[in-house]
Amino acid sequence: MQLKDSSLLVEACFIDGAWVGEGATPVTNPVNGAVIAKVPHFGAEETTRAVEAAGRAQAGWAKRTAKERAGILRRWFDLIIANRDDLALIMTSEQGKPLAEARGEIDYAAAFIEFYAEEAKRLYGETIPSPWPNARMVVIRQPVGVVAAITPWNFPAAMITRKVGPALAAGCAAVVKPAGETPLTALALGLLAERAGLPAGVLNIVTGSAKDIGRVMTEHPLVKLISFTGSTEVGKLLMRQAASTVKKVGLELGGNAPFIVFDDADVDAAVEGAMASKFRNMGQTCVCANRLYVQAGIHDAFVEKLAARVKALKVGDGTEAGIEQGPLITDAAVAKVEEHIADALSKGAEVLVGGKRHPLGHTFFEPTVLTHVKKDMMIAREETFGPLAPVFRFETEADVIAQSNDTEFGLAAYFFSRDIGRIFRVAEALEYGIVGVNSGLISTEVAPFGGVKESGIGREGSRHGIEEYTELKYMLLAGLDK
Ligand SMILES: NC(=O)C1=CN([C@@H]2O[C@H](COP(=O)(O)OP(=O)(O)OC[C@H]3O[C@@H](n4cnc5c(N)ncnc54)[C@H](O)[C@@H]3O)[C@@H](O)[C@H]2O)C=CC1
Numbered sequence: 001m002q003l004k005d006s007s008l009l010v011e012a013c014f015i016d017g018a019w020v021g022e023g024a025t026p027v028t029n030p031v032n033g034a035v036i037a038k039v040p041h042f043g044a045e046e047t048t049r050a051v052e053a054a055g056r057a058q059a060g061w062a063k064r065t066a067k068e069r070a071g072i073l074r075r076w077f078d079l080i081i082a083n084r085d086d087l088a089l090i091m092t093s094e095q096g097k098p099l100a101e102a103r104g105e106i107d108y109a110a111a112f113i114e115f116y117a118e119e120a121k122r123l124y125g126e127t128i129p130s131p132w133p134n135a136r137m138v139v140i141r142q143p144v145g146v147v148a149a150i151t152p153w154n155f156p157a158a159m160i161t162r163k164v165g166p167a168l169a170a171g172c173a174a175v176v177k178p179a180g181e182t183p184l185t186a187l188a189l190g191l192l193a194e195r196a197g198l199p200a201g202v203l204n205i206v207t208g209s210a211k212d213i214g215r216v217m218t219e220h221p222l223v224k225l226i227s228f229t230g231s232t233e234v235g236k237l238l239m240r241q242a243a244s245t246v247k248k249v250g251l252e253l254g255g256n257a258p259f260i261v262f263d264d265a266d267v268d269a270a271v272e273g274a275m276a277s278k279f280r281n282m283g284q285t286c287v288c289a290n291r292l293y294v295q296a297g298i299h300d301a302f303v304e305k306l307a308a309r310v311k312a313l314k315v316g317d318g319t320e321a322g323i324e325q326g327p328l329i330t331d332a333a334v335a336k337v338e339e340h341i342a343d344a345l346s347k348g349a350e351v352l353v354g355g356k357r358h359p360l361g362h363t364f365f366e367p368t369v370l371t372h373v374k375k376d377m378m379i380a381r382e383e384t385f386g387p388l389a390p391v392f393r394f395e396t397e398a399d400v401i402a403q404s405n406d407t408e409f410g411l412a413a414y415f416f417s418r419d420i421g422r423i424f425r426v427a428e429a430l431e432y433g434i435v436g437v438n439s440g441l442i443s444t445e446v447a448p449f450g451g452v453k454e455s456g457i458g459r460e461g462s463r464h465g466i467e468e469y470t471e472l473k474y475m476l477l478a479g480l481d482k
C-alpha cells in the first residue's frame with residue numbers, strides 16, 4: 001500500500017490520547033486475503049479504560065464553547081480532505097470498494113464533520129411563557145455525556161463520522177469500536193483527529209473482541225448512549241444489553257429496500273437509478289435496492305436495458321483504474337448471495353445476467369440479474385447485501401405497495417413515476433424512513449437518515465442528528481418577584 005503519508009497506517013488503538021497495544025489481529029485485503037496490517041486484540045479491560053478516559057475528558061470538552069469545539073472539528077475536516085487519497089487507498093485495501101467510491105465515501109464522511117462543526121453553534125434552547133407570574137421557564141440542551149459507537153465494515157469512514165461528528169459537536173466524548181474487517185480507516189481518522197487538536201480522551205478507538213468490547217459499552221454506567229450501525233440481529237442484542245443501565249440507543253439496522261418502476265416512469269432514468277442503488281459498494285449497503293418491482297407495461301424494456309448495463313460492469317481490484325465492482329467483504333457474504341440465488345432458481349426464477357462466482361476467484365462475484373422472481377423466495381424477505389438484482393413483475397399500484405410493505409424492515413424505498421398524484425400516494429403509503437422518488441441515491445449529511453420498524457431507532461445526519469446526542473433540561477426560575 002503506497003501511501004503519501006505512511007504514518008496514516010496505524011496498528012495501535014487510541015485510548016486517553018495515547019496510541020497503545022500490539023498488532024495481533026490481521027487485517028486482510030478482500031481481493032486476495034493478503035495481510036495488510038495487524039491491530040490490537042483488546043477486550044473488557046482496555047474498553048473500560050477507554051470509557052473512563054472519555055468520562056474524565058467529557059466535562060472539560062463540554063465546557064469549551066461551541067465555537068471552540070467547532071474550530072477543532074473544522075481542522076479535523078480539513079485534515080481528512082487533505083489526506084483524502086491516502087484514506088481512500090486504506091479503505092479500498094481493507095474493504096474492497098473501488099477507489100472512486102472510496103474517495104466519495106471520504107468526502108461523505110468529512111461532510112458530517114464539517115456539517116456538525118456548524119451545527120454545534122446552533123444547538124438552541126427555548127423559553128416558555130410561564131403560568132406563574134413570579135417565575136420564568138427556560139429549556140436548554142446539554143450533551144448526554146459519554147457515547148459508545150459500534151460501526152460496520154461497509155462504510156468504514158462515514159459510519160464513524162456520522163456518529164462521532166454530532167457527538168463531539170454537542171460536547172460528548174466518544175469510544176468507537178470499528179468493524180474487525182475494517183479498523184484501519186477508523187484508526188487513520190483517529191490520528192487526524194489528534195492532529196486537529198482534539199483533547200486526550202475525547203475520542204477513543206478500540207479494536208478487538210466485539211462481544212467483550214460491546215458488553216462494556218452497553219453496560220458501563222458512564223456510557224449514556226450507544227450508537228450502532230449493523231445487522232438487526234446485533235442491534236437487538238445491544239439494545240437488550242443497554243437496557244441494564246437505561247442508555248439512549250441509536251440504531252441503524254438492516255434494510256430490504258423495494259425499488260418500484262411504474263409504467264409511467266422514465267425507463268432510462270429508472271435503469272440508472274437501479275444501477276446506482278443496487279450496485280453501490282457491490283450491493284453492500286443497508287439502503288441498496290433489494291427487490292426490484294417493475295410494472296408489466298414496461299417490464300421487458302426495463303429488464304433488457306438493465307441487463308445490458310449490468311453485463312458491462314467492470315469487476316476487479318478496486319485500486320485499478322476503471323473498476324466498478326470490487327470483491328465482497330468475506331466468503332460468508334458470497335455464500336449468502338449464492339444461497340439467495342439457489343433458493344430463487346429452485347422456485348422458478350431465471351438467471352438473466354451473472355449468477356455465479358467471478359473467474360477472478362476469492363470473494364469476487366458476477367453482478368447478477370434474476371427474472372421471474374416471486375414473493376415466496378428468500379430474496380423477497382432477506383437483505384442479500386450483494387450484487388444481486390431480483391426483478392419482480394407487478395400489475396397494480398395497490399399490489400406493489402402491499403408487497404413493498406410486507407417486511408419487518410423499513411429503512412429505504414425507491415420508486416420511479418412521473419405522475420404527481422401517484423408520487424404523493426405511493427410516497428405516503430410506503431412504510432419506510434426514507435423514500436427516494438425518481439432517484440436511486442438518497443444519502444447526504446443534510447438529511448435525516450434512519451428507519452422504522454426493525455430497521456432502527458433515531459436519525460443520523462441533518463439538524464436532527466445532533467439533537468440525539470443531547471438531553472433537554474427544563475429550568476423553572478421562581479421567586480423573581482422578591
Ligand atoms: N444497516 C447497515 O448499515 C448494515 C447492515 N448490515 C447487515 O448485517 C449483516 C452482517 O454484516 P456484519 O458486518 O457481520 O454486521 P454485524 O452487525 O455483525 O457487525 C456490525 C458491527 O457490530 C459488531 N458486532 C457484532 N457482534 C457484536 C456483539 N455481540 N457485540 C458488540 N458488537 C458486535 C461488529 O464487530 C461490527 O463492528 C449484513 O449482511 C447486513 O445484512 C451490515 C452492515 C451495515
Ligand SMILES: O=C(O)[C@H](O)CS(=O)(=O)O
Nearest residue numbers: 154155284285286287443
Ligand atoms: O450502512 C450503510 O449502508 C449506510 O448507512 C448507507 S449510506 O448512509 O452510506 O447511504
